[in-house]
Amino acid sequence: MNMTNNKKLIPEKAVKSFLKQIQGDRVNLHGFLMMLEDEVIYEGYWEPFHAESMHRMYSVGKSFTSIAIGLLEEEGKLKLTDTICPYFEDKLPKEGVHPWIKETTIRDMLCMTTAHHTTTYKRFPEDDWVKSFFHVEPTHKPGTIFSYDTSSTHVLSALVERLTGMELLDYLRVKFLDRIGFSKDAKILKDPMGVSQGGSGLICTLRDLSLVANVCLHMGEYRGEQLLPREYLMEATKKQVDTVLQPYLDEQFGYGYQIWKTRHNGFCFYGMGGQLAVCFPEHNFVFATTADTQGSPNGLKNIYDAFYQQVYPYLEGVTLDDSEETLSDIINHLRVPIASSIFEPYIEGKKIMAQSYRMQPNQMGLEELTVTIDGEVGHFDYKMKQKSHRLTFHLKEAYHQNFPDTQFECMCSGVWLTEDVLYIKTNIIEEYFASMNMLLVFREDTVTICMKKAAETILQDYEGFATGTRTYGGQA
Structure with missing residues (x-):
């Protein structure tokens, strides 16, 4: 990898410290990539993984599904205020749909504020994942409280395929993925009924993920061409709903349209096990990883900690000097957080x-x-x-x-x-x-x-x- 001017902002010693901390915390990282001002400045993989490895991205796919919904809105094929039931009349219960499901909008589903407290197809006896969303008894009024529900994303994926007559990834290829050089071998797994698992089935390379994240970092612009709807992405990447009850710090900054908010006014494509693309628009910077931290309760936290402690301060130009407060002052003002x-x-x-x-x-x-x-x-x-x-x-x-x-x-x-x-x-x-x-x-x-x-x-x-x-x- 050649030295660039952008590496002067984030020196090699920062990345070395990042990797040393990852190793010390025994994080099962598969790959990392850092992109500054549209240029990959650092990238590495743990054998047997490499730059061309197709990797399961899990819930990162939710952000791709969101992009597809934004494109369909731009085409005039749907509105975010539309309720979802009219698009799936063949999936509704014969005895009638629950009022809370009936009033659920596409926007509610994008924001994870559906009427379900968790994913429905894991609690449904049939193989029809889409149908489960409309049949499982809801727990609360939609459009109110964040509750992570992959079945809502799956229904949105099915909606994309119904309205376009194309598979989700094929539609995205035509609209913008081919234009940015997204891998031809990438795919999305299907559910038992043949619907693309837009909520969890994306498989692509780390470079693919970084390319898409970087386009979103620029609100849909790529080399002077507006590939994705700017207004939609501005809404998708800002906080639409509070997530303060989430158990981990980096999940508590809010949620947009299938995209998480992060510290320092960033946003993130986030998949189970350490699949990340964290974007900081104010610094024109993308930090992306692939991993398998499922067996480690602190694995994801360790990735974030290593990045925020060893790399991010250089983006801010912060020197890690001691505070002007004395230790005695700090100790005397310790309080349990309220x-x-x-x-x-x-x-x-x-x-x-x-x-x-x-x-x-x-x-x-x-x-x-x-x-x-x-x-x-x-x-x-x-x-x-x-x-x-x-x-x-x-x-x-x-x-x-x-x-x-x-x-x-x-x-x-x-x-x-x-x-x-x-x-x-x-x-x-x-x-x-x-x-x-x-x-x-x-x-x-x-x-x-x-x-x-x-x-x-x-x-x-x-x-x-x-x-x-x-x-x-x-x-x-």
Whole structure:
């Protein structure tokens, strides 16, 4: 590999440190590539993998499916506000489709805000993956809360193939992949019915992935030619929905149209096992990897850590000098994180609120809830399995109390993420260390809530989704 001027920005010592950290963390990386200002500056592969190796990209394919949807929108063959059911009348239940499925839009599916809490074809007795999306019982109102659902992408892949009469990858080849030199041997696996697995079946080279990511980095422009719809990609690569309940840091920056947001205002094509194409438009930089980290719980985190610690600072021109704060100052100000210290508060978050809701049947047994806020203090009153409880939270600090139905002290805080999305964070801090986080989305006369708990033997009911209809109140 020849030395270029771009390598002066990211020196070889940075990449050597990156590779040393990857090795030290025992990450099963198969390949890496770094592209700066449209030029590959570093690239490497672990034998037996090489530059021409066709590699399963898993959910990276979701971003390709999204691109195809954007192209069809540009052609006028669909609108993102279209509901999905009319396109698949042959797949709907004979007894009638559930109202939440009926109101699901293409945009909901792109944003992973469908009515399902997880992928449907893994819970359906038939081989028809597309049909499963319309038949499996939904759990909550669509268009509200992020929940990773590969079946929604699969239905979008089927939609592309219905509207074009072509296989998904063939359509993308005609529209732009052939133009940028995408591998002829690349393919997408099929489901049992012959539909392209747009959500998880893409197989291509690392260079192919980097080429597509770089086109998206430039909002669809390639060598002076606009190959992909700019306006669509601008929306696809910005945060459309909050993902704060995701378990890993690098999944908590939001989600666009089948594309993840990342640190430093970047975006990412992201597939299981360490398939990544992380794009930083402000630096005209792409970092891509192939790997198999499925057997390592920290494998993906280790890839990100090595990159952000050893390489990214050079993009920012940051020197890793010591802080001006003294160690004593830092130690004296250590605090367990609260909601508003983790996520930036929405500046116009509600200070006065009183709203009550009756919940539809749900897995948690949550029957009713009321949210009241007066200044910086809020109350989450709820009835679960015929018992009434209260959690009090504070918008700027931690409120200490016993967790309902226990004798365990907890600290509870909240933050408005947008004008209609409230995040409540609860940590039990004695004997049974545990956490329970909630996301509430208020839309018109409904609320949709997602609870996620991390606990050994307690809080068993605090996990799941529910939607309710307002019975009282509004914003004062």
